[in-house]
Amino acid sequence: MKNKKIITLLILLVTALGLCVLGGCRADKKEAISSFSQFTEPGVKVGVGINCPEEKSLQEDYPELEVIGYYDTKLGYKDVAEGRIDAFVYSRRQLELAIEEGTTGVRILDENYMSNSVAVGISPVTEIPNFTERLNTFIAEIKADDTIDEMLDRWVVRGDEEMPDIPEAENPKIHLTVATAGTEPPYTYYRNNELNGFDIELAKRFAYWMDADLEFKIYDYGGIIAAALSGDVDCIMADLYYSEERAESLPFSDMLFDIDVTALVRDENAKSALGFWESVKNSFEKTFVRESRWKMFVSGIGTTLLVTFMSIIFGTLLGFILFMICRNGNPWANAITKFCVWLVQGMPAVVLLMILYYIIMLPLNFSATSVAIIGFMLIFGAGIYCDLTTAVGAVDSGQLEAAYALGYTNLKAFFKIVLPQAMPHFMPVYKGEITGLIKATAIVGYIAVQDITKMGDIVRSRTYEAFFPLIAVAIIYFILAALLIAIVNRIEPRIDPRKRSPELIKKEVEGK
Amino acid sequence: MIELIHLEKKYENATPLKDVNVTINEGDVISVIGPSGTGKSTLLRCINMLERPTGGQILFKGTDITDPKYDVTEARRHMGMVFQSFNLFNHLTVVENVMQAPMDILRVPKSEAHDNAVELLKRVGLSGREYQYPDMLSGGQKQRVAIARTLAMNPEVILLDEPTSALDPTMVWEVQSVVMDLAESGKTMMIVTHEMNFAKAVANRVFYMDQGGIYEDGTPEQIFDNPQRELTRQFIRGHKVLEISMDDAEFNYIEASAEIDRYCTRNEVPSRIKYCMHLVFEELVEQMLAVEIKEPRVLFTAEYIADENKADIVVLYNGEHFDPADSSNELSYKVLRSVTGDLRHSATTEGEYTNRIDCIISD
Numbered sequence: 001m002k003n004k005k006i007i008t009l010l011i012l013l014v015t016a017l018g019l020c021v022l023g024g025c026r027a028d029k030k031e032a033i034s035s036f037s038q039f040t041e042p043g044v045k046v047g048v049g050i051n052c053p054e055e056k057s058l059q060e061d062y063p064e065l066e067v068i069g070y071y072d073t074k075l076g077y078k079d080v081a082e083g084r085i086d087a088f089v090y091s092r093r094q095l096e097l098a099i100e101e102g103t104t105g106v107r108i109l110d111e112n113y114m115s116n117s118v119a120v121g122i123s124p125v126t127e128i129p130n131f132t133e134r135l136n137t138f139i140a141e142i143k144a145d146d147t148i149d150e151m152l153d154r155w156v157v158r159g160d161e162e163m164p165d166i167p168e169a170e171n172p173k174i175h176l177t178v179a180t181a182g183t184e185p186p187y188t189y190y191r192n193n194e195l196n197g198f199d200i201e202l203a204k205r206f207a208y209w210m211d212a213d214l215e216f217k218i219y220d221y222g223g224i225i226a227a228a229l230s231g232d233v234d235c236i237m238a239d240l241y242y243s244e245e246r247a248e249s250l251p252f253s254d255m256l257f258d259i260d261v262t263a264l265v266r267d268e269n270a271k272s273a274l275g276f277w278e279s280v281k282n283s284f285e286k287t288f289v290r291e292s293r294w295k296m297f298v299s300g301i302g303t304t305l306l307v308t309f310m311s312i313i314f315g316t317l318l319g320f321i322l323f324m325i326c327r328n329g330n331p332w333a334n335a336i337t338k339f340c341v342w343l344v345q346g347m348p349a350v351v352l353l354m355i356l357y358y359i360i361m362l363p364l365n366f367s368a369t370s371v372a373i374i375g376f377m378l379i380f381g382a383g384i385y386c387d388l389t390t391a392v393g394a395v396d397s398g399q400l401e402a403a404y405a406l407g408y409t410n411l412k413a414f415f416k417i418v419l420p421q422a423m424p425h426f427m428p429v430y431k432g433e434i435t436g437l438i439k440a441t442a443i444v445g446y447i448a449v450q451d452i453t454k455m456g457d458i459v460r461s462r463t464y465e466a467f468f469p470l471i472a473v474a475i476i477y478f479i480l481a482a483l484l485i486a487i488v489n490r491i492e493p494r495i496d497p498r499k500r501s502p503e504l505i506k507k508e509v510e511g512k
Numbered sequence: 513m514i515e516l517i518h519l520e521k522k523y524e525n526a527t528p529l530k531d532v533n534v535t536i537n538e539g540d541v542i543s544v545i546g547p548s549g550t551g552k553s554t555l556l557r558c559i560n561m562l563e564r565p566t567g568g569q570i571l572f573k574g575t576d577i578t579d580p581k582y583d584v585t586e587a588r589r590h591m592g593m594v595f596q597s598f599n600l601f602n603h604l605t606v607v608e609n610v611m612q613a614p615m616d617i618l619r620v621p622k623s624e625a626h627d628n629a630v631e632l633l634k635r636v637g638l639s640g641r642e643y644q645y646p647d648m649l650s651g652g653q654k655q656r657v658a659i660a661r662t663l664a665m666n667p668e669v670i671l672l673d674e675p676t677s678a679l680d681p682t683m684v685w686e687v688q689s690v691v692m693d694l695a696e697s698g699k700t701m702m703i704v705t706h707e708m709n710f711a712k713a714v715a716n717r718v719f720y721m722d723q724g725g726i727y728e729d730g731t732p733e734q735i736f737d738n739p740q741r742e743l744t745r746q747f748i749r750g751h752k753v754l755e756i757s758m759d760d761a762e763f764n765y766i767e768a769s770a771e772i773d774r775y776c777t778r779n780e781v782p783s784r785i786k787y788c789m790h791l792v793f794e795e796l797v798e799q800m801l802a803v804e805i806k807e808p809r810v811l812f813t814a815e816y817i818a819d820e821n822k823a824d825i826v827v828l829y830n831g832e833h834f835d836p837a838d839s840s841n842e843l844s845y846k847v848l849r850s851v852t853g854d855l856r857h858s859a860t861t862e863g864e865y866t867n868r869i870d871c872i873i874s875d
Contacts (some may be wrong), residue, residue, distance in 0.1 A: 176873075253667070399599060402595060404585075406592075406593075407585050407586075407613065412617075421602060498645070509608060512625065
């Protein structure tokens with residue numbers, strides 16, 4: 001009794017303390033940053049795009065500063081507005097775009113922090129002969145005839161979003177694969193569900209110049225350099241900054257242009273212009289309606305469904321076949337299967353997928369989607385194999401004996417007697433595996449598959465807002481999972497005899 | 513029909529069957545009895561190759577079914593097996609349990625299999641339960657479904673491995689009567705059982721198994737009333753007579769009480785006599801002898817004589833002359849007198865014992 005009281009008191013105390021700390025955090029909003037010199041003050045937090053050169057410079061210039069790398073810079077802008085970080089250091093033009101597109105509560109500093117050189121990253125293992133020389137010649141030419149200045153003026157300064165007509169090579173002898181991000185307006189982004197921007201124009205011009213046909217692959221900045229290093233693409237055109245560190249492993253072309261880097265900071269005087277409902281309506285319009293962005297969600301759903309569905313079918317088959325091979329206890333088959341299952345289940349799905357895509361499957365030149373399907377087939381198959389082993393193990397061995405005694409062969413006894421009884425143990429786990437799989441496929445963006453999560457990211461990069469794209473993606477996952485489970489529920493009575501209705505049993509038994 | 517030649521089954525640390533040679537003829541109904549661990553079940557399971565023998569041959573209708581090239585499923589189609597633990601197919605309804613094997617293996621059309629199953633379920637007294645699942649049935653009902661399932665394959669021989677051992681005593685009879693009915697129809701059968709009365713009543717031939725083989729093979733009358741060999745005699749007597757010996761203070765009374773119960777169930781002792789037997793043991797051995805004798809050594813024997821519906825009890829014990837009538841424990845003595853018609857104490861020199869009490873419990 002006394003103990004209980006003490007524990008209750010303790011819990012209350014901890015909760016109160018937690019609330020105080022939380023409240024304190026919010027209450028203790030520091031003064032907004034107005035100059036880079038304030039970066040030396042203690043406790044200042046600054047966000048940067050992950051792996052951008054300014055990340056390193058900031059750490060060198062301000063050793064005390066807490067620098068946080070963002071994969072998704074748009075989330076960084078939001079964090080500035082809400083005071084979770086004090087500033088976000090990034091390219092001036094992109095920060096301006098963010099404000100133009102409706103990010104509120106922030107402003108851009110007048111002074112520049114540094115400037116970044118943008119160049120094309122070149123795959124060290126590209127199969128196109130003399131690639132670097134050709135690319136540099138091309139760059140020199142467009143610099144000489146002011147094409148590049150005209151492009152910059154159009155895309156970056158004026159913000160004209162119209163892609164000029166650039167002819168395609170008529171008899172291409174070379175295949176050029178370009179990695180891009182699709183999430184960085186005005187350089188590489190989706191407009192009306194098509195790639196658009198400075199880098200896209202650059203790639204088109206270069207392909208035409210080189211008499212090549214052009215293919216784009218979409219990567220996160222986290223995986224884009226790995227894609228070039230592995231030879232999956234020939235070059236990276238994605239507003240890629242030159243840095244000495246990057247240049248150690250990745251060759252760069254000659255510099256294209258320089259970008260000013262400045263900081264986005266909280267604007268204390270700003271007030272949200274729109275009312276709550278107005279802003280919700282506005283974001284909804286931006287997320288789904290404008291430029292028919294809902295089509296991107298639809299295509300993402302298609303990809304996610306394709307990957308999930310195929311992985312389920314092939315994975316179930318794979319797991320079942322493995323189980324059948326190992327069923328009668330062949331020591332070799334069991335040892336090999338156990339090892340493979342251990343290997344597949346022992347590493348994160350992302351790592352397995354990247355290893356398959358960049359290392360094992362690279363020479364086979366499979367599409368990213370098929371590699372994703374193969375990867376998840378392996379993961380799902382391993383799970384199914386384990387679940388089947390457990391489920392069949394739960395069936396009493398007397399059942400098998402009774403079947404043998406009636407004259408069943410080993411195989412027939414398994415299919416007619418043991419397997420149907422394993423089903424009630426198997427189906428609930430199977431449904432769990434399916435739900436798990438749908439969610440797990442969210443990582444396929446790492447190997448340039450544009451699934452629903454990736455599409456959400458792309459839309460987010462245009463709307464500068466997290467709410468609708470994220471909620472939409474979450475709801476879509478819920479619906480997809482419910483859909484697949486509903487399909488399984490439809491099949492279940494056919495494979496689990498105890499789930500049959502009395503009418504069905506009567507029909508089956510009496511043959512009427 | 514079945515011929516066992518030098519049949520041997522060895523496990524890593526036991527050899528239940530050393531050298532079994534026997535011929536089972538058509539129409540034989542064989543009870544297989546014997547102490548635990550003498551290979552009764554193993555013998556049955558070897559005959560339909562659920563256990564592969566380690567030596568010797570089994571000829572089924574002249575074919576050697578132990579030959580590795582022989583497809584044992586062929587022989588198993590003609591041999592039914594009923595298990596101690598029923599092993600009904602839990603995912604199927606009762607009627608499907610009976611229909612499944614003929615359809616899967618004999619390719620009997622569904623309607624024929626169904627009609628046959630309904631007929632068989634009627635025969636074992638389970639009409640109206642066709643669409644129930646096995647887990648809704650009592651043990652006795654399950655075992656009757658299992659018998660119907662076996663009969664559906666129309667086997668030439670039926671092997672029953674302790675068909676009533678897993679049953680509640682109240683359900684033993686319903687299964688036994690179904691088996692009796694089968695035996696009377698002339699089916700060749702082999703039944704492993706611990707129920708001596710049933711073994712005697714159902715069979716026309718009895719195997720007493722001991723020492724790694726069939727120790728004695730004879731008619732029920734020979735084995736039960738006039739056994740020819742020493743171990744058979746001891747076993748049969750052991751079944752008829754209850755012996756409990758106590759030779760230290762650590763004696764387990766609960767185990768002794770359970771033994772009395774087992775004896776009474778085995779020999780179908782009426783509940784009143786069984787109750788009195790418990791009372792005599794508790795009052796005389798537990799309350800008086802164990803308390804009043806130093807280092808007590810007691811031998812309690814009881815034999816139920818069905819014809820006269822009475823039980824003879826003899827209690828032998830050591831120590832100085834001690835007549836319960838002189839005991840200070842008057843209450844226990846009164847209880848004893850009230851349940852036994854007659855309680856006689858005498859001095860004796862049987863073995864190491866010095867005192868003897870005779871009493872009779874009658875209904």
